[in-house]
Amino acid sequence: MKKLLFSLMIAGFSAVTVSAQSKVWNFSDTSKFTAGAISSSTTIDGLTFEPVGSNLTIATNNLATFTDLFAPTQRLQFGGNSYAGSDNPAEGVTSMPTRRYVKFSVPGAGTIKLWARGGGANRSLLISDGAGKVLKSFPFASNANTDLPTFEYSYTGSAGTILISTGAGDNSLYKIEYIDGATMAANDIKSNIQAKVFSSGNRIFLSGLDSINTQVDVYSANGSLVKTLKTASDMSFDIAAKGIYIVNLKSVAGEKSVKVMMR
Numbered sequence: 001m002k003k004l005l006f007s008l009m010i011a012g013f014s015a016v017t018v019s020a021q022s023k024v025w026n027f028s029d030t031s032k033f034t035a036g037a038i039s040s041s042t043t044i045d046g047l048t049f050e051p052v053g054s055n056l057t058i059a060t061n062n063l064a065t066f067t068d069l070f071a072p073t074q075r076l077q078f079g080g081n082s083y084a085g086s087d088n089p090a091e092g093v094t095s096m097p098t099r100r101y102v103k104f105s106v107p108g109a110g111t112i113k114l115w116a117r118g119g120g121a122n123r124s125l126l127i128s129d130g131a132g133k134v135l136k137s138f139p140f141a142s143n144a145n146t147d148l149p150t151f152e153y154s155y156t157g158s159a160g161t162i163l164i165s166t167g168a169g170d171n172s173l174y175k176i177e178y179i180d181g182a183t184m185a186a187n188d189i190k191s192n193i194q195a196k197v198f199s200s201g202n203r204i205f206l207s208g209l210d211s212i213n214t215q216v217d218v219y220s221a222n223g224s225l226v227k228t229l230k231t232a233s234d235m236s237f238d239i240a241a242k243g244i245y246i247v248n249l250k251s252v253a254g255e256k257s258v259k260v261m262m263r
Helices: 002-018 181-187
Strands: 023-026 036-038 042-044 047-050 056-059 075-077 101-106 110-117 124-129 134-139 150-155 160-166 172-180 196-200 203-207 214-220 225-231 235-238 243-251 254-262
Touching: 101 172, 110 124, 124 150, 134 150, 160 172, 196 254, 203 214, 203 243, 225 235
Parallel strands: none
Antiparallel strands: 023 172, 036 056, 042 047, 047 101, 056 075, 075 172, 101 160, 110 150, 110 172, 124 134, 124 160, 196 203, 203 235, 214 225, 214 243, 243 254
């Protein structure tokens, strides 16, 4: 029964994964993003860079570790405001950026996450639709040089284009993630277990086990068991090969399966 349940879970998961609706752009991935200036319209792995007369830059300085333990080695540096005559267009205002922004296509509703850093006070990152309408403005804290937020926005629109631009100042992006609603619905298999599972780089982290003995099984996307262990405390471990995995937790509190991506 357990094997059958896992097979069904993987089958549904694979059907969503093959459609490639969800996407992550990690600017630390040197196999895709080369350090240096981007001076002309360039598309890399579905993400289009639009310098529009003012360079975007993949930079290797001003790095830090985020609260989710993401430790970037490169960043996308905007280099200044994306707009002429307006530092920070308000939400609901339609104002196409006139220089240095990025854009990507989405199949429909989903979640957009940004790992970012501000260049000073009164600055923001903006998420807009393909017509330039500002859907969400994310302000940075006043002490923005040490402010490392992870912004999250629930996009409820239809298929189209998403623009990410910057208000005043030299703000940066370290990673962009889009998770479409269909993927989230198919893969959020939960129970009463309160423990959290997440990945960063090539490590999987377990937290909130509350001293409950828990069986941990890690499966590859094709259903192969790649790691098994038991623990009653928070911990982390390496998974060498890149790819998508299912982490299954089982304890007296129930059973929970979580999808993670190793990069």
